[in-house]
Amino acid sequence: QQDGCSCKVSLDFCRSQNLIALARSVISSKPACVLTELESLHISRLAVHAFLLTVPCSIPGTVSLGKIVTVTIKGHSVLESAVFTGLLVDVPEDNFFDTKDSFSAPLLMVLFSASLAGDLCEVGEGVIQAHPHLDTASQILDQLLELGKQVVKDEVRVFVCQKVIHPVLQRFLTCHGVFVIERLGVALMEPLTQMTGAQPVATLHSTPPAVAYGKIRHLSVKQFGPKKLLHLQPFEESTVCTMVLCHRNETMLNELKVVSQKTEHVLRLTLREPSALLGGGCTETHLAAYIRHKCKNEVSETATGLGCSQTEYLLAVEGFCHSLEFVASSLEHDGGTSVSDLTHAHNWTFPPDILEEQMDGSVGFCGCGVVGSSPSTKWTFLKTEHPGFSPVPVVRDTPVQPSVLDSFAAKLSAFQVAVETANLALDVRYVIQDVN
Known part of the structure; x- marks a missing residue:
């Protein structure tokens, strides 16, 4: 662990060569990904690029790392994989706007974690006064439309819901120039709030306060073959990014996603101990x-x-x-x-x-x-x-x-576990034989 160790390599975050070598060692350890040398280098560079985007540059006080959201696309070359700042969201084809549409920055965004489908069991906390001769579904729909009128009045341009949005509310918002995203999913809620500053609204019983609105700089469409993804770009400097991984079939793609997440973990360990060890044995x-x-x-x-x-x-x-x-x-x-x-x-x-x-x-x-x-x-x-x-x-x-580097933290932990296991075996006084 001493700095004078000949096997220890200091990592300079201003230069990416050693970080790429470290990432490449992790990615190359997963032969099931079936990557060529060029593809392995490409993914290694993307992994380092995405990792560096999650590290804040000039944020005072307590520093927290951002998020890397992984999107997988089957049937394309690995070399088509890319990293984008912000979030790429998969939305239905009929939801895409005309690319000629112009949006003035910043775009106000509202984010709902409650269902807006109009079901009585999913309206969230609150009280609905149900009159004997009135249709409850109509009352809930009226409340949804009042909600829609308020966000239109507040000049909200992007309306996002974690769950389902009632078709009538969707049509109302779309007719008033609001872009609607439903079924976002729980996995994207945290990175979206982190990127935009929006506060998720958990009820439809009250109109969202102005402080709950987030901001987006721009909306655009990214296309990978026939697949289109909506790109939400951050209004200010953000530590949220999206890594789009492409591969020839689903099995290889799943392996590539796992090893990319493992690479992110190894790179994050370097923030605590900015060192690596010589690899290749x-x-x-x-x-x-x-x-x-x-x-x-x-x-x-x-x-x-x-x-x-x-x-x-x-x-x-x-x-x-x-x-x-x-x-x-x-x-x-x-x-x-x-x-x-x-x-x-x-x-x-x-x-x-x-x-x-x-x-x-x-x-x-x-x-x-x-x-x-x-x-x-x-x-x-x-x-x-x-x-x-x-x-x-x-x-x-x-x-x-060095062309091959190993994680210092991971290797040190492995050495410690090996020594502790050996001590345990000596205490038990049994010989452990590897029969494989």
């Missing part, structure tokens, strides 16, 4: 070499302090280091051979069944992309006996950007 092999070297040099005093023999202590150290190297070697899925260099202790992949005397320096870069090979590089197979050494930090005149 290099952190694990580097730590294994460092721990071996340090523990062997301090074996006498450490073993005495723990109340065990030096042999027992070194066996425990070797077991822990083998576990780290196993994690690094498990990243290779194509039958390659995992090795480590004896200088920086980074992770490398060679062709399968290669012999030690056949190893040369023409293997490109290590797993994280920071260290390049050379003819003088010496190698060792992972999980094999080799002389201990102190890994040398990578020092260059011009810093090299």
Whole structure:
């Protein structure tokens, strides 16, 4: 956790390269998404773009992150995926306005969380005086129309309801130039209130106060093939955005949505700890070499302090280091051979069944992309006996950007869980064997 750790990379939010590398590592970990290199890079850039849009720039006082709303569209290329500020809402085709219509900013918006369908059981809190000879449905409809007249009088241009709106009220509002959105759904209520400043109205028994109205800068239509989405653009700087994800079929699209949400979570963790770790197994092999070297040099005093023999202590150290190297070697899925260099202790992949005397320096870069090979590089197979050494930090005149990064917070948590699990197994005094 120290800043001097050679595996630790500081993240600069003014430069996006490392953030994109971190996002790409998360997205590439989900092969079920079936992404090409270009598609993976495109989604990684979009994920970082959307994440940065949710971070407020100049808001005094307590800072809260915004929202990323994900919209999925099946049957289109992944490269058509995009990020938009504001919200994209799926509305019925007949609800779209003429794109030639002009709207002067700001557009006043009212938002209802109560049903406006006219059903007696869904009118919200309040009292309706039902006279014996009058139709209750007509009374509720009259009340809905009074509500409509008030919002028209207040020059509201966008009328949104979480649930259903009575067709008569819809027609009345539309005839008076008000754009109507119904069945918004509970998932979009919070981001819409956050973006517009509107206060959801939970009853139709009283007219909405002026402070309940929100503001929108512009309405427009975004089209993805035959599918049209209504774009609500924020009037002021907003931390709400929409990520439109496209893929060839529904299964891949669902996987892409899950990994995009996971990427957002990993990127948010960087706000608490703006650091990442070298990926591609290099952190694990580097730590294994460092721990071996340090523990062997301090074996006498450490073993005495723990109340065990030096042999027992070194066996425990070797077991822990083998576990780290196993994690690094498990990243290779194509039958390659995992090795480590004896200088920086980074992770490398060679062709399968290669012999030690056949190893040369023409293997490109290590797993994280920071260290390049050379003819003088010496190698060792992972999980094999080799002389201990102190890994040398990578020092260059011009810093090299890692191509693969891992989440610092997630990796640290995984290490802590692994150690706690090992301690629990020792307390139970049973051997746990992986039979897979």
